[in-house]
Amino acid sequence: MLIAVGLNQKGATVADRERLSVRAEEMANVIQGYAALGGVDGIVLLSTCYRIEVYAATRCPAAAGVALRRALSERAGAEIPFFELHGDDALRHMLRVACSLESAVLGEPQILGQVKEAHARALEAGVAGRELNAALHRVFEVAKRVRTDTAIGRAGVSWGNAAATLAEKVLGTVNDRRVLVLGAGEMARLSAQHLREQGCDVVVVNRTLAHAEALAAEVGGTARPMDALEDELLRADVVVSAAPAVPPAFAPAALAGTMKARRRRDLVMVDLAVPRAIPAEAGALDGVWLCDVDDLARLTERALADRTLAVADAERIIEEELARFRRDQAERKAAPIIQAMRQHAAAIAREEVDRTVKRLGADPEIERRLDAMANAVVSKLLHAPSTRLRRAGVDGVGGEQLMAAAVEIFGLPVDGAPPLAR
Numbered sequence: 050m051l052i053a054v055g056l057n058q059k060g061a062t063v064a065d066r067e068r069l070s071v072r073a074e075e076m077a078n079v080i081q082g083y084a085a086l087g088g089v090d091g092i093v094l095l096s097t098c099y100r101i102e103v104y105a106a107t108r109c110p111a112a113a114g115v116a117l118r119r120a121l122s123e124r125a126g127a128e129i130p131f132f133e134l135h136g137d138d139a140l141r142h143m144l145r146v147a148c149s150l151e152s153a154v155l156g157e158p159q160i161l162g163q164v165k166e167a168h169a170r171a172l173e174a175g176v177a178g179r180e181l182n183a184a185l186h187r188v189f190e191v192a193k194r195v196r197t198d199t200a201i202g203r204a205g206v207s208w209g210n211a212a213a214t215l216a217e218k219v220l221g222t223v224n225d226r227r228v229l230v231l232g233a234g235e236m237a238r239l240s241a242q243h244l245r246e247q248g249c250d251v252v253v254v255n256r257t258l259a260h261a262e263a264l265a266a267e268v269g270g271t272a273r274p275m276d277a278l279e280d281e282l283l284r285a286d287v288v289v290s291a292a293p294a295v296p297p298a299f300a301p302a303a304l305a306g307t308m309k310a311r312r313r314r315d316l317v318m319v320d321l322a323v324p325r326a327i328p329a330e331a332g333a334l335d336g337v338w339l340c341d342v343d344d345l346a347r348l349t350e351r352a353l354a355d356r357t358l359a360v361a362d363a364e365r366i367i368e369e370e371l372a373r374f375r376r377d378q379a380e381r382k383a384a385p386i387i388q389a390m391r392q393h394a395a396a397i398a399r400e401e402v403d404r405t406v407k408r409l410g411a412d413p414e415i416e417r418r419l420d421a422m423a424n425a426v427v428s429k430l431l432h433a434p435s436t437r438l439r440r441a442g443v444d445g446v447g448g449e450q451l452m453a454a455a456v457e458i459f460g461l462p463v464d465g466a467p468p469l470a471r
Contacts, residue, residue, distance in 0.1 A: 055102030084176035088113035091178015106180040224248035232291035233260035398423035
């Protein structure tokens, strides 16, 4: 059975995620240690800015879940409320993560690559295991289908996304553009993260330089002190202001001087603060393209509508693929039992045909016809039980009981068959 244990941005703080974050150079040692825990048959660890999640295959989900939560708590040095999912719920979560339905920015494309990288590291460390490896290959196929068949990749809705959309309308592209982010809070972080992922060169300016440095390190940008703001305004293509105070450099007169020095080269200014930090008069300056949160809300209305449809389409595909995965798993589990059952019946039929041919002294043509009749009887008798076994639920008690009963009733020599409950 598959299980998923961990935490993400929906239920854990940045501080909690920092405690559990796993660096690339230590990943092999960490996952090998987790793979050695009792009941774990295969393991993959996904560690990103927004989530630390362990996906595992196990024969004893309860024991494996307890062991993994304990190991994660020890790494964190504190008791943290991890989520834990089993069976279909775990696989559904893995699918939703890979399809970016669980991302802070819906539709962001990076998460699928991060899941693939986590899988590759588990393979390199020799801890992925056959069942988890097969499940993740299916996850990747589904994520590709969701990207191809839905608008999920175009449905990202965030302040950063809206700012990038506005900048693209003005500048043509945001790739390789210099973005000045003023502030280091959550709004600034989400915007900086998204714009950096779009290929922007992000510069973070904040009154407290240490906070700017922390955010810049997180998103792969550059930190500058507040007294460098005027210089950075000369170089920036986009300004995202997420700080409530109005810096002197944003005063219309000062900004007019900056635009003159820039030779009125276009400057997109996005004001995320309430109350606003960039005076409305600044938007009247030549070359300045100013928008506030209300403007951004209007930009995202269509994206929100697209998102609703895209999420519904993606979730429909995920449920379809979950049902198909269950059927495939059930058939794989039932296949050796069906094969043994048919071989057992065919051997009995062959013995009876040989006995009859010997007793009657039948010629080869009669023997051929008797053999064909015997095989037809075997096929018809076993058709219904074979079909029922294929449909047996993988984790359902009824399916396990049915397969176990077939093994015991027919006396089949099937390795790994489920035991019959008594």
